[in-house]
Amino acid sequence: MKLSIDSRITYIASLFLMLTLSGCSTLGVQPWERDQFAREDMALDNEKLDLTLDDHIYFSKEGTSGGRSQGGGGCGCN
Amino acid sequence: MWVQLTRMSEDAKIQAKQDNSSCLELSSLLECAKPKRYKNISKSLTIASLALFSSPSFAGDTVQENSGSELVNNITESEKKKSAESFGGKQLEVTKIDMALLYYQEPNRVTAAEGIVNLQASYGDKSVLDGKLLLDTLSGASPNGAVPQLQQQTFTRPSGNGVYHAVNGDTPLDDTFKDTRLQINGSWVETLSSADKVNFGFHLSREYDYTSLGLNTGAEHSFNRGNSSVNTALGYYYDIVDPVGGRPVAWAPMLYREDFSSQVEFEDEFDKTRQESSAEKQTLDISFGFTQLLNRYWLVQGNYSVSYLNGYMTDPYKIISLVDYTGTAQGYRYEHRPDSRLKNSVYLLTKGALDTGVVDFSYRYSLDDWGIKSHTFETHYRYQFTSTFYGQLHLRYYRQSAADFYHTFLLDTAKEPVYGSADSRLGALDTYTFGVKFGHKLPDGFNISYRLELYQHKPLDNGAERVGQLAELALFEQVDAVIAQVGFTF
Numbered sequence: 001m002k003l004s005i006d007s008r009i010t011y012i013a014s015l016f017l018m019l020t021l022s023g024c025s026t027l028g029v030q031p032w033e034r035d036q037f038a039r040e041d042m043a044l045d046n047e048k049l050d051l052t053l054d055d056h057i058y059f060s061k062e063g064t065s066g067g068r069s070q071g072g073g074g075c076g077c078n
Numbered sequence: 079m080w081v082q083l084t085r086m087s088e089d090a091k092i093q094a095k096q097d098n099s100s101c102l103e104l105s106s107l108l109e110c111a112k113p114k115r116y117k118n119i120s121k122s123l124t125i126a127s128l129a130l131f132s133s134p135s136f137a138g139d140t141v142q143e144n145s146g147s148e149l150v151n152n153i154t155e156s157e158k159k160k161s162a163e164s165f166g167g168k169q170l171e172v173t174k175i176d177m178a179l180l181y182y183q184e185p186n187r188v189t190a191a192e193g194i195v196n197l198q199a200s201y202g203d204k205s206v207l208d209g210k211l212l213l214d215t216l217s218g219a220s221p222n223g224a225v226p227q228l229q230q231q232t233f234t235r236p237s238g239n240g241v242y243h244a245v246n247g248d249t250p251l252d253d254t255f256k257d258t259r260l261q262i263n264g265s266w267v268e269t270l271s272s273a274d275k276v277n278f279g280f281h282l283s284r285e286y287d288y289t290s291l292g293l294n295t296g297a298e299h300s301f302n303r304g305n306s307s308v309n310t311a312l313g314y315y316y317d318i319v320d321p322v323g324g325r326p327v328a329w330a331p332m333l334y335r336e337d338f339s340s341q342v343e344f345e346d347e348f349d350k351t352r353q354e355s356s357a358e359k360q361t362l363d364i365s366f367g368f369t370q371l372l373n374r375y376w377l378v379q380g381n382y383s384v385s386y387l388n389g390y391m392t393d394p395y396k397i398i399s400l401v402d403y404t405g406t407a408q409g410y411r412y413e414h415r416p417d418s419r420l421k422n423s424v425y426l427l428t429k430g431a432l433d434t435g436v437v438d439f440s441y442r443y444s445l446d447d448w449g450i451k452s453h454t455f456e457t458h459y460r461y462q463f464t465s466t467f468y469g470q471l472h473l474r475y476y477r478q479s480a481a482d483f484y485h486t487f488l489l490d491t492a493k494e495p496v497y498g499s500a501d502s503r504l505g506a507l508d509t510y511t512f513g514v515k516f517g518h519k520l521p522d523g524f525n526i527s528y529r530l531e532l533y534q535h536k537p538l539d540n541g542a543e544r545v546g547q548l549a550e551l552a553l554f555e556q557v558d559a560v561i562a563q564v565g566f567t568f
Contacts, residue, residue: 027305027306027370027371027372027373028302028303028305028306028370028371028372028373029305029371029373029374030303031303031304033374034374035374036374036375036431037371037377037431039431039436041431041435041436041460041462041468042429042431042436044369044379044427044429047458048176048196049176049177049178049194049196049565050178050515050529050563050565052194052196052210052212053178053180053192053194053563056192056214057182057533057561058476058509061503061509061533061535062452062476062478062503062507062509063448063450063452063478063481063503063504063507064421064423064442064444064446064450064452064454064476064478066363066383066385066421066423066444067381067383067423067424067425067442067444067454068381068425068427068440068442069365069381075259075261075283075285075288075290
């Protein structure tokens with residue numbers, strides 16, 4: 001059975017997700033184990049301006065936008 | 079939840095700044111210089127230590143700053159209350175300023191320069207305000223949608239005044255493209271309890287022919303000892319489109335001044351192809367997300383988003399070539415897109431702390447009722463060379479299928495479709511991003527970063543039969559854009 005490129009990408013992504021989730025037998029940490037998450041470079045909004053500028057470029061040049069977060073808003077960018 | 083995790087260390091910074099500002103407000107440096115601010119020496123030492131630890135640590139450090147964070151947090155909270163009471167209530171205090179300048183260049187096409195400033199402030203210990211100001215200028219040439227031809231082509235400008243040309247074999251570009259845009263965003267995050275937060279925001283974007291206004295709100299709840307959180311968000315945007323020369327009537331033909339005996343006669347006919355009033359577009363965004371800490375080093379995040387758009391979504395400056403059986407253009411029609419669109423997307427991210435840096439991987443799947451399906455894979459890998467210098471790689475791959483109504487060209491003998499666009503952004507498309515970034519941490523909390531990226535835009539052949547001369551021409555031209563950025567944080 002030959003799969004389309006879209007189907008193959010979807011399967012790879014599903015596999016990636018399953019491996020990520022199943023790779024951890026115990027989820028979560030104790031309060032005293034959060035040192036790594038307190039690091040500045042581990043914050044999800046650590047590079048907020050880069051992400052904003054990237055979103056604007058990709059919004060202007062591609063057919064799909066959004067998905068990561070909300071609050072970008074519209075523009076007539078070409 | 080993220081903010082909560084980092085907030086513990088931020089509290090110390092806020093405390094330190096409050097102490098400094100109190101000195102200024104007292105207008106009595108002598109008072110501040112006296113070593114009596116903290117009568118309890120152990121408290122003073124604890125707060126000073128926490129302030130030290132809260133500054134971004136080298137990735138390789140194993141700082142156990144949170145082991146006693148609750149105790150320390152309580153101390154700083156009580157100190158802050160004391161400070162606030164001293165000055166009659168809450169204080170608005172700027173906690174972070176980010177600035178960036180970006181330059182975007184497509185060879186022989188669009189050039190964009192963009193400046194952005196983001197200001198974050200705390201108001202008391204439960205409110206965070208965020209304001210963003212963005213200004214960009216755009217100039218250069220943009221594809222008008224027509225196919226290349228072996229012979230020179232002539233096009234009437236969108237305003238109806240004058241013409242521009244495409245030389246033999248080249249992708250036709252409208253070289254009158256120029257715009258300046260101002261965008262302002264604001265948000266307010268309020269911590270309701272140790273587990274709950276709400277936020278409210280607004281959006282304003284204004285350019286010569288487009289205005290966008292928006293409001294958004296969201297809520298977040300954390301549980302499982304702070305290891306899990308769920309969130310939801312809602313956004314509404316109202317856009318007004320007011321194109322140069324008016325909105326073209328759907329499928330209106332491009333007219334030429336030379337085909338009319340007088341300017342008045344031309345203008346009368348040109349006006350018949352245009353709708354003078356502005357058009358509107360409304361967008362409703364809804365999203366649901368979760369974040370889960372997996373272990374001491376890794377987390378995952380997921381979002382599901384639905385977006386419904388209603389109103390004018392046609393690009394008023396884009397046209398489609400009408401060609402005969404030899405592939406020669408017989409005329410051009412203004413494109414016409416549906417006036418509603420429903421988009422769905424799923425976004426997954428995993429991010430990990432390494433001894434020498436940070437890495438993240440993300441994937442987004444999106445589909446809409448225009449027929450566009452897309453896959454996006456993205457990763458950032460940061461390597462900390464020293465405690466004050468890092469390098470970062472950025473890779474991104476994006477693939478989309480074509481919208482149902484995408485046509486590279488139309489045959490003049492075929493029946494006119496209900497909707498149609500030759501905009502390459504709605505066609506099958508691959509894009510690649512390769513980027514590097516370097517950042518320095520300087521004294522006094524000042525950071526500077528540089529970013530250089532290559533963004534490849536590769537439209538794909540949609541398989542339509544190429545008639546006549548079109549078989550010899552490059553209909554799907556690759557564009558390589560360069561992105562350069564410098565950023566400052568303090």
